[in-house]
Amino acid sequence: MANVSVPSLMRDLTGGEASVDGSGATVAEVLHDLEARYPGFAQRLLVGDDLDPALVVVVDDRPAPLGLSTRVRVDSRIRFLPAVGGG
Amino acid sequence: MITKTAEHTVIGTRPPRADAFEKVVGKAVFGPDVNLPRMAYGRILRSPHAHARIVRIDPTRAEALDGVYAVATAADLPEAADRTERVGEGNVNYKYMRDNTFAGDKVLYHGHPIAAVAARTLQIAEQALELIDVEYELLDPVLDVRQAMAADAPLLHEGMHTRSLAGTADTPSNVASQFQFLQGDPEQGFAQADVVVERAFETAMVHQGYIEPHAATAAWDADGTLTVYTTTQGAFDIRSQVHELLGYPLSKIIVVPTEVGGAFGGKNVGYVEVPAAVLARKSGRPVRVVMTREEVFLASGPSSGTWMRVKMGATREGRITAAEVELCYEAGAYPGSPVGAGANCILAGYDIPNARLDGYDVVVNKPRVGAYRAPGATQSTFAGEAVIDELAEKLGLDPVEFRLRNIATNGMPRLNGGFHEHIAAREVMEAVRDHPHYNAPLERGTGILRRGRGVGLAYWGNWGARSSVTLEVNADGTVSMLMGSVDITGTRTSIAMQAAETLGLSLAHINPAMGNTQTSGYSDASGGSRTTMATGVAAVKAAEEVIAKMHERAAAIWVCEPEQVAYTNIGPDAGTFTCSRNDETMTFAEVAAKLGGTGGALRGQGDVNVRRWGGAFGANIADVEVDIETGSVRLLRFTAVQNVGKAIRPGQVEGQLRGGATQGIGWGLYEGYAYDGQGHMLNANFLDYKLPTALDVPAIETEILEIPWPEHPFGVRGVGETPIVGPPAAIANAVYDAIGVRQGFLPMTPARILESMGII
Amino acid sequence: MADKVHVTTLLNGESVEFLCAPSQTLLECLRDILGLTGAKNGCNDGNCGACSVLLDGRLANSCLVLGAEADGRTVITIEGLADWAGLHPIQQSFVEEDGLQCGCCTPGMIIAAKALLDREPNPSDGRIREWMAGNLCRCTGYETITRAVRRAAAHLNGEGAEG
Known part of the structure; x- marks a missing residue:
């Protein structure tokens, strides 16, 4: 189960939990799993079927340029951060 | 003062820059210097209003003027995709970019481009602008970021609903997005x-202030190839922008980057390339469009004005226990302020276990902001460091000691959810503590002139991304280097030095050149302090490939196996191949002389996407003298300390520290956009928007630390941006030390200082 | 062509003639008529010094001089300093002291430095900064420029390589 950090503005969906576990081989699959258990979770992060361009996904502390298609391991940590220059 | 690593022979030395000769004789070709046969001159018609609906545009009278070749408007551009992409250090949305190239149904800031004219002379083009008839319906502008956030503010984009991870807002507003850490x-x-x-705190909008204005020359060939010569940080980024806005194939667009007369982040987004291209197509002539200084101020990409609130608490033992931050950044006319980067940098130097930060990206009737050297960080650091300083004072602790008690460490979890790796915040602060400047006596004074000292800790995260270098070995043993990166700071030299060091050759053996989008490999824009680092990685990779291939050629010459060939790139025998089969040696040049006979051209290629990189901590110490009658601030002494990982070319590094500090000094004391009540910029010139002159800055002292980023072959970290981040904070803290009044506004002009003291 | 002005000027040591509109600045004439793009247009209103030339030996912002005003006068631009023997000592000093980064202000800085050193062979650092305050630089922070002018003064005074 990949561990997903829940951004603070989304903790209303997870009953206040700051991180949740989801299963899937890619970030997209993990989000699909989380959407089923926490309705609205994926929708907050997406514009259509793509990751909101204002966000980047970081997997195991590396920015993931393939975004939602990035493959994740069973112990991967996934975070969503504002897409920023530098910083 | 730098520590030198003994084994390097090229890296760490002070050769002259490769581009110095052309620049001191005036032969280097910058954007406005391009001149083509039959070239026409382009000028852009701009909105005199900050916020208005366009009722009607009629170019008929302009088109009829003798000497006018073409007029272009939004009607000449196809619809753009509503798609957002990273360009340089920020994101751009192409629909908005199209609207910012030629306005659609609204103008959103004083200077918003509406149409463009190409004519035989510049004077005729200027006359023609006045003959383009435009009818406006005026709307109320909003210029203050907090006023723009209010429920009753005039809306720039009627369909804009705040996006955040809490969902999308029901009612429209000028808050494009918000986030929370x-x-x-x-x-x-x-x-x-x-x-x-x-x-x-409040900070005014500021401009990068590059001396060279935006300039592009576009020319179409009969076969449909479009060539655009332009001053830019990213030729491939400009190619993408032209492709998107013209709807024209990438392979038929060639972007030729010229020398760049200053950029600092402001030349990632193009402003004049597409108008030039459209005018060139319509007129059948090459067209050059050069911005005037006024246009640069009004209509390029300055940096956000802000409103910020910072609250921090600490125990009497001097440990910070909590922080709360609100950052409201102006995006200008379209979304995309650097509030996220500002959020990543404020308090990055401190271990604060409990914190909340709310960031807002807010549109206002000003030009859409661009990247400016560590975008977003200077503003937020000014606020954060002022509160840190005040906490130290209230606790009765030395400002540096207080920072050291809370300093960020490796492995420390960060507010943005990441954690620090291989950082040097402690070392930088200790260097400040031990610096002769910090320990020099300073008479505070009791008369009209009061003196004070302040420090500021600064952080910028830097960038990696994609770079490409090709090395070709010549028959005389020299190596031609082609890089896809634009050189805006001297990187062709610092990258050639990394290639030379890897090859074991002297720098004189390497001849660096910038390419264009047709000749060089894809490279991301030069910005984000990435070029010496990431393009250096590409150069090292290319050099290693050259060495590997030269092994094969040496083996062919010796008629042995490549595994029997060894190459030395260090020490007294650097540049020598040896053969274990026959104990013979050959120099690099001797093998190079035989390339033709052993397989022809020999090239090494380095195409990289650097995904991990090191950030850079820095700090400033400022001594100021404040005249309490006039409010005027004089800088007595100024020091910049920074961790650079490894100084490839120390002279260049020192130049970045001083140059960035000088921009920061301008930001702190002199620079800021001023507006009237109707949203007209009042100081769009170099007299009323004051850049620091040689009289305004002392001889800035520099101290370079080299705590390496271990994943770069030479330990390099990005250098160029951190220097601008700390100065306003250090100066504000010094002013407080001098006059006992906290400064909450940038720039700290004499009037603001006197206001803060209650004198006016 | 009745409204064009005919200008004859001694430009970088050579007699040069050209036609220009009455309203064209000397800067425009140099760049767009005479092909000398060394002088730069940073502001066009005399506030940045990037267009600096020597007009009858005096430092002038060529954006504030009309092309017509160059008639019968001597003009020196950056292109007039180096010759086949090599760089002018001021140019050489700027190379040696890293007195440039982007290079946009550099022609103006070198011309301004020449104007100073033509008059005052041994200026202090403070005097150098005061003289050069009319030339804006956004890249260097002015310290290496000051050192370059100091070194150039030493070169020109025959003091050898170390300034």
Whole structure:
């Protein structure tokens, strides 16, 4: 189960939990799993079927340029951060 | 003062820059210097109003003027995709970019481009602008970021609903987006604090102030190839922008980057390339469009004005327990301020267990902001460092000691959810503590002139991304280097030095050149302090490939196996191949002389996407003298300390530290956009928007630390941006030390200083 | 062509003639008529010094001089300093002291430095900064420029390589 950090503005969906576990081989699959258990979770992060361009996904502390298609391991940590220059 | 690593022979030395000769004789070709046969001159018609609906545009009278070749408007551009992409250090949305190239149904800032004219002379083009008839319906502008956030503010984009991870807002507003970082329990943390400080801050919009204006020359060939010569940080980024806005194939667009007369982030987005291309197509002539200084101020990409609130609490032992931050950044006319980067940098130097930060990206009737050297960080650091300083004072602690008690460490979780790796915040602060400047006596004074000293800790995260270098070995043993990166700071030299060091050759053996989008490999824009680092990685990779291939050629010459060939690139025998089969040696040049006979051209290629890189901590010490009658601030002494990982070319590094500091000094004391009540910029010129002159800055002292980023072959970290981040904070803290009044506004002009003292 | 002005000027040591509109600045004439793009247009209103030339030996912002005003006068631009023997000592000093980064202000800085050193062979650092305050630089922070002018003064005074 990949561990997903829940951004603070989304903790209303997870009953206040700051991180949740989801299963899937890619970030997209993990989000699909989380959407089923926490309705609205994926929708907050997406514009259509793509990751909101204002966000980047970081997997195991590396920015993931393939975004939602990035493959994740069973112990991967996934975070969503504002897409920023530098910083 | 730098520590030198003994084994390098090229890296760490001070050769002259490769581009110095052309620049001191005036032969280097910058954007406005391009001149083509039959070239026409382009000028852009701009909105005189800050906010208005366009009722009607009629270019008929302009088209009829003798000497006018073409007029272009939004009607000449196809619809653009509603798609957002990273360009340089920020994101751009192409629909908005199209609207910012030629306005659609609204103008959103004083200077918003509406149409463009190409004519035989510049004077005729200027006359023609006045003959383009435009009818406007005026709307109320909003220029203040907090006013723009209010429920009753005039809306720039009627369909804009705030996006955040809390969902999309129901009603439209000028807040394009917001985000939050949360760590620990701030309420608990404040409850544990013995001292709490809370302050609000405002900073004015500022401009990068590059001396060379935006300039592009576009020319179409009969076969449909479009060539655009332009001053830019990213030729491939410009190619993408032209492709998107013209709807024209990438392979038929060639972007030729010229020398760049200053950029600092402001030349990632193009402003004049597409108008030039459209005018060139319509007129059948090459067209050059060069911005005037006024246009640069009004209509390029300055940096956000802000409103910020910072609250911090600490125990009487001097440990920070909580922080709460609100950052409201102006995006200008379209979304995309650097509030996220500002959020990543404020307090990055401190271990604060409980914190909440709310960031807002807000549109206002000003030009859409661009990247400016560590975008977003200077503003937020000014606020953060002022509160840190005030906490130290209220606790009776030395400002540096207080920072050291809370300094960020490796592995420390960060407010943005990441954690620090291989950082040097402690070393930088200790260097400040031990610096002769910090320990020099300073008479505070009791008369009209009061003196003070302040420090500021600064951080910027830097960038990696994609770079490409090709090395070709010539028959005389020299190596031609082609890079896809534009050189805006001297990187063709610092990258050639990395290639030379890897090859074991002297720098004189390497001849660097910039390419264009047709001749060089894809490279991301030069910005984000990435070029010496990431393009250096590409150069090292290319050099290693050259060495590997040269092994094969040496083996062919010796008629042995490549495994029997060894190459030395260090020490007294650097540049020598040896053969274990026959104990013979050959120099690099001797093998190079035989390339033709052993397989022809020999090239090494380095195409990289650097995904991990090191950030850079820095700090400033400022001594100021404040005249309490006039409010005028004089800088007596100024020091910049920074961790650079490894100084490839120390002279260049020192130049970045001083140059960035000088921009920061301008930001702190002199620079800021001024507007009237109708949203017209009042100081769009170099007289009323004051850049620091040689008289305004002392001889800035520099101290370079080299705590390496271990994943770069030479330990390099990005250098160029951190220098601008700390100066306004250090100066504000010095002014407080001098006059006992906290400064909450940038720039700290004489009037603002006197206002803060209650004198006016 | 009745409204064009005929200008004859001694430009970088050579007699040069050209036609220009009455309203064209000397800067425009140099760049767009005479092909000398060394002088730069940073502001066009005399506030940045990037267009600096020597007009009858005096430092002038060529954006504030009309092309017509160059008639019968001597003009020196950056292109007039180096010759086949090599760089002018001021140019050489700027190379040696890293007195440039982007290079946009550099022609103006070198011309301004020449104007100073033509008059005052041994200026202090403070005097150098005061003289050069009319030339804006956004890249260097002015310290290496000051050192370059100091070194150039030493070169020109025959003091050898170390300034």
